[in-house]
Amino acid sequence: MPPAIKSQQRVSRMNLSGQIAEQLREDVLTGALLPNAQLNEKELALSFGVSRGPLREAMQRLIQEGLLRSEPHRGVFVAEMSEADLTDIYFVRAAIETAAAKQLVTSRNTETISSQLSRISEKMDKAVHAKRWKDGSELDFEFHRSLVDAAGSKRLSKTYMTVQAETRLSLHRLMGGYRRSEELAEEHFRFADILKNGDLTETLDELDRHFGDPVAIMRRARHSDSSEYRKSSIE
Amino acid sequence: MPPAIKSQQRVSRMNLSGQIAEQLREDVLTGALLPNAQLNEKELALSFGVSRGPLREAMQRLIQEGLLRSEPHRGVFVAEMSEADLTDIYFVRAAIETAAAKQLVTSRNTETISSQLSRISEKMDKAVHAKRWKDGSELDFEFHRSLVDAAGSKRLSKTYMTVQAETRLSLHRLMGGYRRSEELAEEHFRFADILKNGDLTETLDELDRHFGDPVAIMRRARHSDSSEYRKSSIE
DNA sequence: AATTGTAGGATTGTTGACAATCCTACAAAA
DNA sequence: TTTTGTAGGATTGTCAACAATCCTACAATT
Incomplete structure (x- = not known):
């Protein structure tokens, strides 16, 4: 009888918004998204293959983090440093x-x-x-x-x-x-x-x-x- | 002819999620929401008089800020310090x-x-x-x-x-x-x-x-x- | 008695539709 | 010519409905 499997690694829970936030963060940091570029929700949601909801949630995270800048009713932009x-x-x-x-x-x-x-x-x-x-x-x-x-x-x-x-x-x-x-x-x-x-x-x-x-x-x-x-x- | 009004004060744009985030932040900081308490989306949305969407966006902000803790599929809780x-x-x-x-x-x-x-x-x-x-x-x-x-x-x-x-x-x-x-x-x-x-x-x-x-x-x-x-x- | 399986209910996650806002272009008025 | 008004289109903000997940309670099996 082989020993029961006992994993030390807990399963990581991550929803769509978490995954999108990570990818967006990477895109900002690698320059795929340039400073002051606007993030178009409709296009991005399409390219991620999700609805706009989780994309917006992901963007809120990065806005609070400082990598993105929100102008209500106008859109979200990659932060640009002065x-x-x-x-x-x-x-x-x-x-x-x-x-x-x-x-x-x-x-x-x-x-x-x-x-x-x-x-x-x-x-x-x-x-x-x-x-x-x-x-x-x-x-x-x-x-x-x-x-x-x-x-x-x-x-x-x-x-x-x-x-x-x-x-x-x-x-x-x-x-x-x-x-x-x-x-x-x-x-x-x-x-x-x-x-x-x-x-x-x-x-x-x-x-x-x-x-x-x-x-x-x-x-x-x-x-x-x-x-x-x-x-x-x-x- | 009176001088034209020239306000030095720009109008502040804030959407629902921004307002909710501020209120939630205050509730956490004043102790209205206690550490480890769960934030029930349905109830909170009802009490704020909005849909769950902007409430979720607001919560994402506070999660990134560290005041709230998210467990995907289980809910969002007020952070508790060890x-x-x-x-x-x-x-x-x-x-x-x-x-x-x-x-x-x-x-x-x-x-x-x-x-x-x-x-x-x-x-x-x-x-x-x-x-x-x-x-x-x-x-x-x-x-x-x-x-x-x-x-x-x-x-x-x-x-x-x-x-x-x-x-x-x-x-x-x-x-x-x-x-x-x-x-x-x-x-x-x-x-x-x-x-x-x-x-x-x-x-x-x-x-x-x-x-x-x-x-x-x-x-x-x-x-x-x-x-x-x-x-x-x-x- | 302990373990496994199942169903129901509550809550969270996501979607698509509609509402609201902004911007641009063009026409009308001064 | 300049200013004001309007309409249309694009985009963002919000909503309600449905899907997915988790938890609990109970029944069935070992």
């Missing part, structure tokens, strides 16, 4: 990453995460040297998200996910696209090393340096086509 | 308030806000001496929200609003209700004074002290009916 938005995003990202780093250092819990961050930095190094700028950018996002996730705060991670999404929305219009610099990985390696040392002041100082200044980033993006922040033709 | 949640909430609140205070101090922008905080502390003092504990608690919330708002970051304020709402949801079950201590206002006066001085290290240290430890708060709430954290009969 320069003031990006400045705010950088401020909040800094607050979050600072809190996460501080938590990791003060609880002497930097070993595992700094190894993980170094591994991501290695992959980033390969990507930038192969001029795969999009991949480099994705790994950059992953690096920072990993740092925040390592602090173990559900809410901090959720908030960070939102502001990271908003950073992605800002990338091409305000920040000049993917950063095209082979120094990208070095900076990240350096931070991982400093974090490993467990010195709070150094860690926080390096984090400050790492962030850069959103105003300067935007100015460079506006003024130079040869800027290191440019949408890659490889993409 | 002890782990409250610990996390305190962590995020600390991160946010720390970032706000730091911003205010480093930009030498503490004059106006410290005056405002002192005024709130005065009102708090009156409330606690009149044993209006609920009022004291509300003013406590207002104090902290004002501090964060003064930093001028839309996203920081929005995130804070959410974790503050979650703190309210935790108040009676995990924290023993309103804090009943006449020291409440003193602590807040003290913080306002230190903020006014503009010394970053002192400000951040005082903030740390001010927060207290969520674990200790919960332990006290569990172990003592004469605790200073108890639901007021005056309420």
Whole structure:
């Protein structure tokens, strides 16, 4: 008599609106839906093969999340970040990453995460040297998200996910696209090393340096086509 | 010929789902809807005098916001905070308030806000001496929200609003209700004074002290009916 | 007694139709 | 020429009905 099957995995319940919300979120984040584009309910419902009801419910979720913007009776649009938005995003990202780093250092819990961050930095190094700028950018996002996730705060991670999404929305219009610099990985390696040392002041100082200044980033993006922040033709 | 009327006030567009979301949010925050209570769509739609569609849309907003919890095919419930949640909430609140205070101090922008905080502390003092504990608690919330708002970051304020709402949801079950201590206002006066001085290290240290430890708060709430954290009969 | 199967009722999820709103184009009036 | 009014079409907002799912109670089976 074989042992009874005992699954450790609970069945996940998800209705149409949940599935649609996930897909829409992905479409926004990957650029399939561009900033300021209108989401036409009739067309979208048709293309998802559902009625407008669950589509509207899904959109309400993303509106509350900040990825979409609703104008009652006019429609729903992909959110578009202004320069003031990006400045705010950088401020909040800094607050979050600072809190996460501080938590990791003060609880002497930097070993595992700094190894993980170094591994991501290695992959980033390969990507930038192969001029795969999009991949480099994705790994950059992953690096920072990993740092925040390592602090173990559900809410901090959720908030960070939102502001990271908003950073992605800002990338091409305000920040000049993917950063095209082979120094990208070095900076990240350096931070991982400093974090490993467990010195709070150094860690926080390096984090400050790492962030850069959103105003300067935007100015460079506006003024130079040869800027290191440019949408890659490889993409 | 009288001058043409030129209103500075744009007309606000709000549909049913927006209005319902606001009302539901208020009901959750004021305790009209208790943690873990189920929201029955049919009844609620009837009592709001609308169909279930906009009600569902409103609920999606609050679900994404974290005030409600959805179990597909079973219903929507008012979120209930666990002890782990409250610990996390305190962590995020600390991160946010720390970032706000730091911003205010480093930009030498503490004059106006410290005056405002002192005024709130005065009102708090009156409330606690009149044993209006609920009022004291509300003013406590207002104090902290004002501090964060003064930093001028839309996203920081929005995130804070959410974790503050979650703190309210935790108040009676995990924290023993309103804090009943006449020291409440003193602590807040003290913080306002230190903020006014503009010394970053002192400000951040005082903030740390001010927060207290969520674990200790919960332990006290569990172990003592004469605790200073108890639901007021005056309420 | 414990387990499985079934039916009914309550509630949630989805759909399609109708109502409401907005925008655009065009005509009429000043 | 400019301003105002109107109609039509497109899109969004809401509604009521039907479908799907879950839960509970009870009966049948082991």
